[in-house]
Amino acid sequence: MPMPTSRPAHGALHLDEGTTHFSLWAPSANSVEVVFADGNTHALKPEPGGWFRRELPCPLGGAYAFRIDDGQQVPDPASRAQQDSVHGFSLVTAPTSYAWQHSDWRGRPWHETVLYEVHVGLLGGYAGVERQLEGLRELGITAIELMPLGQFPGERNWGYDGVLPFAPHNGYGSPDELRHLIDTAHGLGLMVFIDVVYNHFGPDGNYLGLYAKDFFRDDISTPWGPAIDFRQPAVRDFFIENALMWVHDYQVDGLRFDAVHAISEKDFLIEMAQRLRASVPLERHLHLVLENEDNSAELLQAGFDAQWNDDGHNALHVLLTDEHEGYYQDYAQQPTEKLARCLQQGFVYQGQTNRHGNARGEPSGHLPPTAFVLFLQNHDQVGNRAFGERLTCLTDPDALKAATVLLLLSPMIPLLFMGEEWGSRQAFLFFTDHHDELGIAVRDGRRNEFREFAVFQDSAIRDSIPDPNKLGTFNSSLPDYAPEIDPTHQAWRIYYRKLLELRQQLIVPRLPGSHAGHVQVLAKKAVSAAWTLADGSKLRIDLNLSDQPVTAPPLGSAARVVFGNRIDLHAAQQGLRGPFSALASIEESA
Template identity: 50%
Template sequence: MLHTMHEMPFGAAVTAEGTRFRLWAPAATRVDLLLEGPGESSELPMAALGEGWFQRVVAEAKPGTRYRFRLDGGLCVPDPASRWNPDDVHGPSVVVDPRQFAWSDQGWRGRPWEEAVIYELHLGTFTPEGSFRAAADKLDYLVELGVTALEIMPVADFPGRRNWGYDGVLPFAPDASYGTPDDFKALIQAAHGKGLMVFLDVVYNHFGPEGNYLYVYARPFFSRRHHTPWGSAINFDGEDARTVRDFFLHNALYWLEEYRLDGLRLDAVHTIADDSRPDILEELAERVRSGPGRERHIHLILENDANAARYLTRTREGVARHYEAQWNDDLHHALHVLLTGESDGYYQDYAATPLAHLGRALREGFAFQGEPSPYRGGRPRGEPSRELPPSAFVAFLQTHDQVGNRAFGERLAQLTQPRPLRAAVALVLLAPSPPLLFMGEEFACPTPFRYFCDFGPELAAAVTFGRREEFAGFARFADPAVRETIPDPCAPATFLESKLNWEVLDWPRHAQWRAFYRDLLALRQRWIVPLLSQIRPGRARSVELGERALQVTWPLSGGGALTLLSNLGSQLVTGVERPAGELLAASEGDAAGALEAGRLAPWCTLWYLAAAEPVHA
C-alpha cells in the first residue's frame, strides 16, 4: 500500500509532535487558534514567527478536529489551505491526515499524452447524485466508450451547494457537496484501476466573490497594479509575491502528489499577469517536471485566449518543455460558425472565412498567430504555432464554456441537424490532435448545461442581473423582456435541469449517437494513435475545395499520409480526386461511393490512410 502526503509550509499538518497549524497573515498583529469539538472549544494564541507568519503545534489536535483562526480578537476565518471544509467556505476547517488513505495503485505510471481522449465532466451534474462516489459508477461506461482521461471541472471549495467550480475560495479543499477527500481519492484510484487518467481543472487567476477572507489579513495576495475581469489580479510579481507564488505552486503539487492526479488544466491563464521571469506558468511547469513528473506521466494543459505558443514548445525529442497542450478555441470557433452560422461575440472573428480558419487550425494549431482580432478591437492575437505538433492542441466541439455560456445552455445536437454534426464529430475525433468530449455529447443528451451558482441573497441578485446583461449586445437579446427569459443562475431549477439525463441512453436516437462516437474512438485507438509519432510539425497541407469543403493532408515520416476530406456545406462538390490509401472512416454511408465518382457529398467527412509501414499490431 502507498500513503501520500504533500508537505507544505502552511495549513494544518499532522506530525509526530501533534498537529502543526500555520497561517500567513501579514495584516494581523495577533492570531489565535480556535479548536472546536462536540461540547467544548478552546482558543490558543499562536506564536508570531516574523514576516507575517503565525504557528502553533497542538499535541491534542487529531484528524477530525475542527479549527479556525481568530484575527486580532475579532473575525474568525477558515484555513486558506484547508484540506476539507465540510460546513462550506465560512465554516471551520478540519484536520486531515492524508496518510490515512491507503493507495493500492502504486504501480500506476499514467499513460502517454498521445493516447489522450479526454472527457470533461462536472461532478454535480454528471450523475443524479452529483458525487465522487456516483461518478465512480460510470467509469466502465467511459472505458467502453473509448475515453482514456477524465477532466474534472474545479472541485475547490466554493460558496453554496452548486457551482461550476470557478468561484472557489479554498483551493486545497474538495467541495463537501461532492463528498470527502477520501471519496475523491477513491474515484481517482478506481479510474487508474481501469486504465483511465484523471485531470483536474484548477483556477489560479482569481478567487471567487464570496468567502475569500484573504483580502482582510493577507492583502499582498492581490496585485496593486494588475487587474482582471474579476478585480485585482493575483500578485505573482510584486512585493511579497514569493509567498503567493508558493501558495499556488504547492497547490498544483498537492493535487498531483497527495491525490495522484495525472494532470492539471489551468483555467484562463491569459488573465494571469506576471512580469517576472520565469513567470508563474513557467515555474509551475518546471516544479512539476522535476517533481512528480519524473516518476510518472503528468500532463499540463492550458486554456489561453492569448494563443501563447511559447508555453507549448518541445525538445528535440518531441517532449513538452512546459505544457503538453492548449484548448484550441480557434478550431472550435471555426467549426461552430460552419455548423450554426452564428456570428455574435467572438464568433465574429471567424464569420467571414470560417473554412480558412479551420484549415489553418488543422494544419498549424492556431488560426490566429499574431493577426488582428476584430472582436478584441483589432489587437494582435497569438504567436506562430506552425512548428508545434498536433498533440499541442486539444480539439473539441463542445465544452462547459461553449455550452454553458450560451444563454440557455443548448448543446450542438439542439442547434444543428444530425448529418452536419456527424461530419464535424468525425473530423474532430480522428484528427491528430487529442480530442475532448463534454459530458453527454456522445449520446446527444437532451438536457442543457447552464450557468449556475448559489451565492448569498445580495450577491445572487447582482449575479442574476449581470448574467442577463451579458447578452445585451446580442441581436437576439436586445429586448430587455427577452433577456428576462434567460434562466436565473441562482435558481435551484437551473442546476437540476443541467443534470445529464441517463434514462435516454438506450433510446434509439441516443444509442445511435453513442455507437457513432464509440466506433470512431475505436478507429482512433487502432489507426491514428500509432502513427502520431510519424507526423512532423509544419508539414501539413490544406486545400479549399470551394467555399465549404477542404482537404488536409498530414505526411508521415515513414512514407504515405493521413488525409481528411470534409464538406461542411449543403452543396455537392464535384471534381474531387480520391486520396491514395485505405478508407478509414466516413461520417455517412453514401460518402465514399460518391467520392469514387469525384463527388464530395454534402455534410460529410472522410479519412484516408496511405501508410508505407504498419501502424498497428
C-alpha cells in the same frame, strides 16, 4: 509514488498522532490565533515575512479556524477539508489515511489521451462519477477531466467560484471518496485530470484581503476583481503547493489550468511546470494543459503539453451554426480559411488582430498537432450560452456527425463534454447557489452579459434567461441519457464508439512525431486536410459542412478509406464529397 520532499509552507500539516503544525501567511495582521471547535484558542508565533506558525496538540479530524487581530474568525485558506461551509471550520487531514489499491499506476502517454469533461455535481458526486467509469472506458475514453473541485459557497456551482482550492467540495463526498474515484479510474486504465483555477477567487468566502492584502495587486484588474500578485513568493508557493497536492496526495494524472491569460506573470507558469515535473519520477506521466486566450505558443515549449484550442472550436462553430455575434465575430470572415489554418498550424490567431483591434497569439506552425486540444463542445461553449443549448439543437445532425469525424480522427487531442456522445439535447446552464444581494447581482450580471446580442436587446427576453441560483436551473442540466426512450441516444453512442475504436487502432500508435501536411480549401465550408504520421503514412480527412456537394482531389491508389459519413465510396474515390460529409483515409508509406 514519491511525495514532495519539502514541507508545504501553507496550511495545517499533521505531524503525528496528536500534533499538527499550523501556518498562515498574514502580512496585514498583527496577531493570529488558532481557534478550535471546542472553544480553546492558541496564539500563533509571528515569523519574518508575514508568517504566523506553531505546532499544537490537534489530532486528525480536528476542527480549527484562525482568528485575525482578536476579531474576524476565518477558515484556513489552505484547508484540506471543510467541516461544513466556506465560512466554517477547517479540518486536519492526512493523505496517508487512504490505502491506494493501484499504487503502481504510472499513467498513460499524452498521445493516447481522449478527454471527457464532467461536472461532478451533475453526476451525483464522486461516487456518481465512479459509477460512470466502466461505460466511459467501453466508449473509448482514456481520461476524465473533472471541473474545479475547490470548496465553493452553497451546494451548486460550476466550480470557478471556489475560494478554498485545497479543499475538495464536501458536498461531493469526502477527500478519501475522491481518492477512491481516482484509484478506481486507474484500475480501469483511465487517467484523471482536474481543472484548477489560479487566476481568481469567488465572490463569497474569500477572506484573504482581510489579513493578506499583498495577495492581490492594486494596479491590475481582471473580470473577477484585483489580479492575484504572483510576484510574491508566498503567493506563488500557495498555488504551486496546491498543484503538488493534486499530483501527489490525490495521484491525478493531469491538470488543466483555467484562463491563464489572466495571470500577468508568465514566469510563474513556467516555474509551476518546472516544479511539478521535478516532483515526479521520469517514468510517471504527468500532463499539464492550458486554457489561454493569448495563444502563447512559447508556453507549449516550456513544460506544458497542450492548450485548449478555442480557435478550432470557434471556426467550426461558425461553420456549423452560422452564428457570428460575440466572440464569433472574430471567425465570421472566411471561417473555412480559418479552419484550414487551424488544421495546418494549430492556432488561427498567431499575431493577427481581433475584432477589438488587438494583436493576439504567436506563431504555432512548428508545434505538433498533439499540442492542441480540439473540441466541439465544453462547459464554456455550451454553458455560457444564455439558454445552454448544445450543438444538437443548433445544427444539422449530419453536419455534426461530419465534424465529429474530424474531432475524433484528427491528430489533435480530442475532448468531449458530458452528454455529447449520446447526442444529448439537454441544456447545460450556468448555475450557482448565491443568496440575497449577491444572488441578485449574479443573476442580473449574467443576464446583462448578453446585451450585445441582438435577440437580447429586448429586456423581457433578457429577463427570461434562467436565474443561476434557482434549483430548477441546476436540475434542468442533469444528464438525460435514456436509450430505451430515445433510440437516437444509443445511435449516437455507437457512432462515437466506432470512431474512437478507429482512433485507438489506426491513429494513436502513429501519433508521436506526426505533423501537418497540406490543407486545401475545397469550397465554402469544405476543406481537405492531410497529416504525416510517425511511420510516414498519410492521414487525410475531407470535411464538407455545406449542404452542397464539393469536389476533392481523388484518393491515391494506395489510400484506404477508414471512415465515411454520408459518403458513396465509389464516388469518393473519384473525389466527390456530398453534403454534410466527412471522409477519413490513410495512405501507407511505401
